[in-house]
Amino acid sequence: MKYAAYVAFALLGVIWGTSFIFTKWAAVWITTGQIVLLRVLFGFVPVLVAALASRSLRWWHLRHAHHFLVMALLATIVYYFAFAQGTALLLSSVAGMLSGAIPLFSFLAALIFLREEPLNSRCVAGMLMGFVGVLLAARPWTSGASQVSLPGVLYMLGGAFSVGCSFVYARKFLSPLSIPPVALCCYQIGTALVILLLVTDMHGAMRILNDGRASLGLALGLGLTGTGIAYILYYFIVQRMGAMAAAGVTYIPPVVALFIGCVLASEPLRLLDVIAIAAILLGVFILQSARSGRQAQTPAIARPIRCGKQA
Incomplete structure (x- = not known):
């Protein structure tokens, strides 16, 4: 069990990195709303089993249902829908690269809404470097066959900002409740x-059964594994390695998505893509190192374990 946390760390990064190609396959057959619904449905099963097995659910938790509703919107519905729609409009490798900006938007949301994040030169440098990488991945100056879908980029950035806001909301309203993360x-x-x-039109959803690869990718890759098991792995990593170390898993999915997009989907790999992903990950590293250094100088406090981190 000594290396179990490291195995889980690598496995979680690969799971999240493969979600973009699974979304791309499913988008050929069904709508974005149907992808999100089926992903959540299959992902809910292992999370419910884990919550029941750990006896984490309590009736008194329901008094906070309004907070669960906000988190459902920010960290699941809007987040998953925006990423699914963006991935449908982009190359899976580009969508994966843009997902690497989630930590940048998490910091930005904390800066705007919490006003508790001191802004120093390293934080600014990390933010600027990360968003330069986003700009390089989006390539708004290109046209023709090499042009990247601007709506697709905006969907990905909107999804990243939504989940970033959910982290801030969880920190402010859910952390003080001391509800177990698996229950949340x-x-x-x-x-x-x-x-x-209640809101998804499922007409035509059965078309995905025409493609075994797409249907298995949605049910097992996006749902059971990419949503349900991924959350359980994340909790395990946090318990074994700590929240700051667990946050490092965000470096893996963009690289995995870029590799899979090129190898499995025969998507083009450009030098600019490599520079873009390097800039995004370097920006995240600078930002996280600045924050971890600052936290090391302050008294330790209980930090929330967030539900949901990647696509």
Whole structure:
């Protein structure tokens, strides 16, 4: 068990990195809303099992249902829908690269809404470097076959900002409640599932069964593994390695997505893509190192374990 956390760390990064190609395959057959609903449905099962097995669910938790609703919207429905729509419009490798900006938007949301994040030169440098990488990945100056879909980029950035806001909301309103993370995740995904069942038009959803690769990728890759098991792995990593170390898993999915897009989907690999992903990850590294250094100089406090981190 000594190296179990490191194995889980690598496995989680690969799981999140493969989600973009699975989304791309599913988008050929069904709508974005149907992808999100089925992903949440299959992902809810292992989370519910884990919550029941750990006996984390309590009736008194329901008094905070309004917070679960907000988290369901920010960290599941809007987040998953925006990323699915963006991935459908972009190369899976480009969508994966842009997902690497989630930590940047998390810091930006904390800066705007919490006003507790001191802004120093290293934080500014990390933010600027990361967003330069986003700009290089989006390539707004190009045209023709090499042009990147601007709506697709905006969807990805909107999804990243939504989940970034969810981290801030969880920190401000959910952390003081001392509800177990697996229970919070169960309530969040369960609430999202109910809403999606009410609003999603499932007409034509059975078409995905025409493609075994797409249907298995959605049910197992995006749902069971990419949503449910991924959350459980994340909790395990946090318990074994700590929240700051667990945050480092965000470096893996963009690289995995770029590799899979090029190898499995025969997507072009340009030098600019390599520079873009390097800039994004370097920006995240500078930003996280600045924050971890500052936290090391302050008394230790309990930090929240967030439900949901990647696509």
